[in-house]
Amino acid sequence: MTMMTLLTLVLCIGILVSALLATYLKSVVAAVVSAGLVGLFASVTYVILSAPDVAMTEAAIGAGITTVVFLFALSKTRGAYDE
Amino acid sequence: MAESILNLAVVLIMIAIALGVYRLVKGPSVVDRAIALDLLTLVSIALIALIALLTSRFIYIDVALVYGLLSFLSVLAVARYLDRGL
Numbered sequence: 001m002t003m004m005t006l007l008t009l010v011l012c013i014g015i016l017v018s019a020l021l022a023t024y025l026k027s028v029v030a031a032v033v034s035a036g037l038v039g040l041f042a043s044v045t046y047v048i049l050s051a052p053d054v055a056m057t058e059a060a061i062g063a064g065i066t067t068v069v070f071l072f073a074l075s076k077t078r079g080a081y082d083e
Numbered sequence: 084m085a086e087s088i089l090n091l092a093v094v095l096i097m098i099a100i101a102l103g104v105y106r107l108v109k110g111p112s113v114v115d116r117a118i119a120l121d122l123l124t125l126v127s128i129a130l131i132a133l134i135a136l137l138t139s140r141f142i143y144i145d146v147a148l149v150y151g152l153l154s155f156l157s158v159l160a161v162a163r164y165l166d167r168g169l
Binding site for chain 2: 003004006007010011013014017018021027029030032033034036037040041043044047048050052055056059060063064065067068071072074075078
């Protein structure tokens with residue numbers, strides 16, 4: 001089971017790096033992509049923590065819908081933010 | 084034998100995640116980061132299937148299935164936004 005511990009560590013580092021990038025990136029679209037990656041890594045981490053229903057919801061909403069909604073709102077307010 | 088092969092596959096997938104995160108951090112343009120998102124999505128689907136095989140709980144395959152059905156949507160939205168707006 002030490003392999004799963006190492007895998008969890010790698011995924012949590014991925015969550016941390018993606019969240020920091022979503023905070024620090026200048027481009028708005030790149031920040032939205034990084035925020036979607038947080039949901040992706042969190043979904044895999046939920047599978048490792050043996051919660052497949054939470055992982056399925058996170059995959060559907062956190063990684064799938066949130067990026068689309070953010071980009072849709074950004075497209076509606078195009079010109080208000082420099083890209 | 085099969086256990087060691089699966090562990091080797093987990094190590095290879097961890098290397099792939101590290102390379103994708105490197106491209107996400109380093110990538111100069113938005114397109115590089117969108118490609119990194121696509122790559123990490125694919126690697127995550129493979130990783131979920133591998134975890135289902137390692138822990139012998141095949142309900143986890145459903146998570147990979149839902150993820151594979153829905154994950155192309157975000158990459159498609161990013162590509163469409165970069166083209167002409169959503």
